[in-house]
Amino acid sequence: MRHTKVKDLLNSSSTLHEVNAKGWVRTFRNNQFIALNDGSTINNIQCVVDFENTADETLKRITTGAAVSVTGTLVESKGAGQKFEIQVSKLEILGDSDAEKFPMQPKKHSLEFLRENAHLRVRTNAFGAIMRVRSVLSFAVHSYFQEKGFVYVNTPIITGSDAEGAGEMFKVTALPFDNTPRTEDGKVDYKEDFFGKETNLTVSGQLEGETFAMALGQIYTFGPTFRAENSNTSRHLAEFWMIEPEVAFNDLNDNMDLAEDFIQYVIKYTMDKCQDDLKFLEGRLLEEEKSKPQAERSEMALLEKLNFVLENNFKRVSYTEAIDILRDSTPNKKKKFNYIIKEWGADLQSEHERYLVEKHFKCPVILFDYPANIKAFYMRLNEDGKTVRAMDILFPGIGEIVGGSQREERFDVLVEKMRALGIDEEELWWYLDTRRFGSAVHSGFGLGFERLVLFVTGMTNIRDVIPFPRTPMNAEF
Incomplete structure (x- = not known):
């Protein structure tokens, strides 16, 4: 008999027929009641064992975490909170189960403990829910862009360019560490390396994506990116996934329209x-909030926060206007911000971004036209010579969630900016070619997928929304 998913059994329209279910035991009570889950839903199905006619040896092996197969009759449940249950006529233990050593016992575990057991934490309700949400969000990303006629492009994971200019990249090499070939001046001789040049793991697929947008019109990338930033905070990962659309002939306003429409679509879909x-x-978040001081509690419940994004148009505000608002704000005047805003040109922090969204405008905010000296070289310079056509989308509880810009399409201006920043023109000769041949106005943005999952699930640590987090001093599993 083929087994039926727990989700389908719980949604069944008929009873009193024989079914087979397979999954993992969440709890086993009174030598009779198994709470069975197979990952298809957060809900368990109760399986009622005929303990009088089941061997004691078998009953002893029905432990938390054990994989079992149950066959029996689907009936209406007499217990509260569940529609159906299975009256078990045949029970089979699948594989081994060591009850005494299984770490995911049916009790509350700290998130730190669960990170140390990332290979098993998905068996808990919370992480099963998070990973199902992550999966649906991922599908929604592809669904949106495919429906809009975008072309999915797989940009390189190994690259010779640093798109962000930050220099915090993982090197890729096949050179030996013990006897590394050197040039006459003592530097590593990358001409002897596998690719014949210095290469790294990518921090962004944007630059390569732009080349495809200049031929295919509208493209998107969605793949792994890497940052060797030695930061052990709840907001940073060394390996993460990025969503990066690039669209030919789109200016900054078009880019803002696209980003707003996209993010509302994927949230609603999920x-x-x-x-x-x-x-x-x-519910989990509300329980956690009870243990926090009043001042640290979220002002919105999770679903309220998600609807806040869906039901409000995103307010568009220039960086200059935002600085004036922040400089005159009560927390700035009373020095309650950790980073006091003193003058134009300051790089905004999460506390400033959240103030604009949650306190001042009370809706999602898109900031645009940032100072050129705090943004990347590829962003289009405005006529004032001091700001660029950049944009950041700010959300409640999280601050910046999307960063993008209209790209600098003018060859001479781009070269001048690269020279001012010491960026090697020869390394990016192919990128400059897109400005030499058929250049046009174009725009795009980047959205860290884990940042999006963090927002939608209400989690507070980015390590809890990726299956196996990679952070400084941690590459376990």
Whole structure:
């Protein structure tokens, strides 16, 4: 008999027929009641064992975490909170189970403990819900762009360029560490390396994506990126996933329209598909909030926060206007910000971004026209010579979630900016070619996928929304 998913059994329209279910034991009570889960839903199905006719040896092996197969009759449940249950006629233990050593016992575990057991944490309700939401969000990303006629492009993971100019990149080499070939001046001789030049793991697919947008019109990338930033905070990962669309002939206003429409689409799609998981995560978040001081509690519940994004138009505000607002704000005047805003040109922090969204405008905000000296070289310079056509989308509880810009399409201006920043023109000769041949206005943005999952699930640490987090001094599993 083929087994049926727990989700389908719980949604069944008929009873009193024989079914088979397979999954993992969440709890086993009174030598009779198994709470069975197979990952298809956050909800368990109760399986009622005929303990009088089941061997004691078998009953002893029904432990938390054990994989089992149950066959029996699907009946209406007499217990509260569940529609159906299985009256078990046949039970089989699949594989081994060491009850005494299984770390995911049915009790509350700290998130730090669960990170140390990332290979098993997905068996908990919270992480099962998070990973299902992540999966649906991922599908929604592709669904949106495919429906809009975008071409999916796989940009290189190994690259010779540093798109952000930050220099915090993982080197890729086949050179020996013990006897590394050197040039006459003592530097590493990368001509002897596998690729014949210095290469790294990518921090962004944007530059390569732009070359495809100049031929295919509208493209998007969605793949792994890497940053060797030695930061052990709740907002940083060394390996993460980026969504990066690039669109020919789009200016900054078009770019803002696209980003707003995209992010509202994927959130709504996920809310429609993951109602049970999001309700559970909201309840979990509300329980956590109770233990926090009043001042640190979120002002909005999870679903309220998601609807806040769906139901409000994103307010568009220039960086200059935002600086004036922040400089005159009460927390700035009373020095309650950790970073006091003193003058134009300051790089905004999360506390400033959240103030604009949550306190001042009370809606999602898109900031644009940032100072050129705090943004990347490829952003289009405005006529004032001091700002660029950059944009950041700010959300409640998280601050910046999207960063993008209209790209600098003018060859001479781009070269001048690269020279001023010491960026090697020869290394990016191919990027400059897109400005030499058929250059046009174009724009794009980047969205860190884990940042999006963090927002939608209500989690507070980015390590909890990726299957196996990679952070400084941690590459386990």
